[in-house]
Amino acid sequence: MDWGATDRKLLVTTHNFYQNGTGALLYLNTAQNGTAAAGSNRFPLSPNTTYTFQFKAFASSNVVGANVYLLTRTYGSTNDYDIVHGLFTNLVTSPSHIDQYTVTFTTGANDNEGYIRVDNIGSNNSASSGLFFTELKLELGGVATPYVYGGQDSTISQMSDDINLRVTKDGLIDQINIQAGNTLISSSGQLTLAADTIYFDTKKPVIIPSANITGTLNGKTIHDGNVINDVNNTAKFYPTTISSDGHIYTTGFNSADAMQTDLSTGSLTTKYRATNTTSSNNQYEAYDATIQADQIVLLAGHTNGKDMSFSQSLTGGNQDGYVLISPLNGITLH
Structure with missing residues (x-):
């Protein structure tokens, strides 16, 4: 976020506390007695609905504390947010191991969309302080289900109007994202369609900006x-x-x-x-x-x-x- 401690940094890193140093963590850092904050993209919400939020975190011993907010607004609002849900406030995380934190809450009548914000409240001794966090998951219902995460960083997330499947390995990202009216299939390597027959909708044009095609191409x-x-x-x-x-x-x-x-x-x-x-x-x-x-x-x-x-x-x-x-x-x- 573009406010708070002037030396704030958001990094991607690894640590032995998490997956023996093989899994990626987000890292909020500041040496000031001021907030370093990071926010997610905004996503749709269902009003008057029960949700469960979970994440894993730890911090250096000089971190004052951590906040996690769900900041929401009604559709049509031009404010950054109208309503504050304090999922965790002044949370003091362990400096010696990683813990999972879970909370269940109910949205209000005007909670139509929102985003998650995580705060490192600041350093208590003017030395570099770091809040490490990962596996953030917001889901419908009152039960926290397992986070889908493997050595290749595989994630599956589902909202009311969006399904996202992603696999990351060695800096390569493959993703399938399905939204109403729009489906994205993105591959940083090779995309293979294997079937006896592959059909394209003939009522609408298929646009291929550039392609190298080997074999036989049959068309009108x-x-x-x-x-x-x-x-x-x-x-x-x-x-x-x-x-x-x-x-x-x-x-x-x-x-x-x-x-x-x-x-x-x-x-x-x-x-x-x-x-x-x-x-x-x-x-x-x-x-x-x-x-x-x-x-x-x-x-x-x-x-x-x-x-x-x-x-x-x-x-x-x-x-x-x-x-x-x-x-x-x-x-x-x-």
């Missing part, structure tokens, strides 16, 4: 980038699209025209479509160029209205001229 359509942000992109084209029928499309728009290239088996087609009309009867300049195995086709013409979906053909009445280059028939000009 693959888009690269975001939908092109242009007023003429009424068909919602992406910069690059790979379709399941073997076509690769690249599309671009600017202030004067639109271009699309279609690469498919044995053919490369580029289409140009003007975005400004070239005549009084709503005709727009258009060109197609196609390279195939046996000919090159250059088409010039117009579209009737804007063809921002590249769907109008430059044949028949839409054609103003063409060039065909064929190794069998030579060059045809029109």
